[in-house]
Amino acid sequence: xxxxxxxxxxxxxxxxxxxxxxxxxxxxxxxxxxxxxxxxxxxxxxxxxxxxxxxxxxxxxxxxxxxxxxxxxxxxxxxxxxxxxxxxxxxxxxxxxxxxxxxxxxxxxxxxxxxxxxxx
Amino acid sequence: xxxxxxxxxxxxxxxxxxxxxxxxxxxxxxxxxxxxxxxxxxxxxxxxxxxxxxxxxxxxxxxxxxxxxxxxxxxxxxxxxxxxxxxxxxxxxxxxxxxxxxxxxxxxxxxxxxxxxxxx
DNA sequence: CTGTATCCACAACGATACTG
DNA sequence: CAGTATCGTTGTGGATACAG
Numbered sequence: 001x002x003x004x005x006x007x008x009x010x011x012x013x014x015x016x017x018x019x020x021x022x023x024x025x026x027x028x029x030x031x032x033x034x035x036x037x038x039x040x041x042x043x044x045x046x047x048x049x050x051x052x053x054x055x056x057x058x059x060x061x062x063x064x065x066x067x068x069x070x071x072x073x074x075x076x077x078x079x080x081x082x083x084x085x086x087x088x089x090x091x092x093x094x095x096x097x098x099x100x101x102x103x104x105x106x107x108x109x110x111x112x113x114x115x116x117x118x119x120x
Numbered sequence: 121x122x123x124x125x126x127x128x129x130x131x132x133x134x135x136x137x138x139x140x141x142x143x144x145x146x147x148x149x150x151x152x153x154x155x156x157x158x159x160x161x162x163x164x165x166x167x168x169x170x171x172x173x174x175x176x177x178x179x180x181x182x183x184x185x186x187x188x189x190x191x192x193x194x195x196x197x198x199x200x201x202x203x204x205x206x207x208x209x210x211x212x213x214x215x216x217x218x219x220x221x222x223x224x225x226x227x228x229x230x231x232x233x234x235x236x237x238x239x240x
Numbered sequence: 241c242t243g244t245a246t247c248c249a250c251a252a253c254g255a256t257a258c259t260g
Numbered sequence: 261c262a263g264t265a266t267c268g269t270t271g272t273g274g275a276t277a278c279a280g
Binding site for chain 3: 165178205
Binding site for chain 1: 135216
């Protein structure tokens, strides 16, 4: 079940796989979150907050809820006191690996950080 | 020059290739536009408007300007009267092919259109 | 044909503070 | 530790009309 095809809407009359994919993982932070979950397998909320550099806890929380709803991310509560939670990719979520890998490779090969400030 | 690495900012202190890639092609329509330019090589404005199902001329115009500024899309004026313009991918833009292909493949394999309305 | 100009609605994001 | 609440800002997109 968790690796079945998903029904996804798509703007316009004709359905387009690229548009649909963009709708699912096209938010700014979604690919980054998935990227880190691919690398670490399972992460707690604050661990993710540290990994996903630059995201706020509000946006991370919303994004995880969104990805969970779409069946890409699974949330599992580990303990009550102290509260511990693990986020991981579902089987379906892991099928996104080629997409994330392609993005990471392209970024690595074709992009680079802006020039460093010179020391002073 | 047109296939050199690009300097791209990225939220947070640490630079991340996935975040940077998401910043460049993470807008809703960007991957779709690139997808169609990969398939058709060169397209006029209205042809693109028809191909990219569901986009408005305003958003297409903005997106093309954005992609042109980033060195991904090239605009070429073919004739003055009547005004004809061709959009195509730059050499740099074509390096995105694996990313778009991965998205298209995933969408094709893992997603599907919502259930058709039954005829009545 | 190839766009721009407006105006508007709403989604996305960030900072900060606060809760169980 | 794992979030939510609030507020404000910016981004994104759609409809419609208009322009060279």
